Amino acid sequence: MEPLKHKIDTTQWVDRYADYLFNYAITRVNDSYTAEELVQETFVSGLKAMKNFKGEATERTWLISILKRKIIDQYRKTNSKKGQAEVRMDFSSASDQEGDWLEEKIEDRNSLNAESNFENKELGLAIEICLEQLPVKQAEIFKKKTILEQETETICKEHGITASNLWVIIHRARVQLMQCLNDDWFKN
């Protein structure tokens, strides 16, 4: 039998792709617990289907395609529980709807933000791709400090480094991210 051309190191999966997949999932299912479960299931499915990975796409793209399936399945599952595809919540009673209400005439703020939400989603994924290019330990420390907003002291203790070490790591990460992120993002 021909040996596998594309060697996949599954032990690196969680460190490299978990946050990217998690961000992808959470913007679509809006629930962190479900998103975490979906990412976990994606890794397990990926592991089982590893033989089918031809190496035509990057590992990340391949994992995302699995995650997409999982998200669709998740929607199907929740909708079948409800017994219908769409549920409209109506908190106001019929008597509230009588007459002319000023509130109905103003623009919906959420729909105004639809475009910027979409932009933020794209930005989030662009940042995640750049974070992936950082050395694993550097990315881990940077995420802890910037995204999880942990205290300098806590991170230093956890990793056994000094505060000045930490700031050097943060500085390097920030410089690399600035170079990686497209200039378009830095325009106002």
Added chain:
Amino acid sequence: MKNKLFISCEEAAHRIDKAQYGEASFFEKLSYKIHNVYCKLCHGYAVKNKKLTQLFKSANLYSLTAQQKAKMKEQLADTASNS
């Protein structure tokens, strides 16, 4: 040493980074701002750095905690050894 008003670019960059996390003291902020008046490079870095922080905020990113990742790794290792 710490209370020098004129600082090197390296020190300025360090203080600019700290300021992004709200960890720079008043004097540290003052000293890098003075530095930026005559150093265009560091001024550029400060502007870009601030924008990077804004980008991170508007991207609303999430990150899994170390415990969550450890749990995932464990389960992945279990699956790998069973298959």
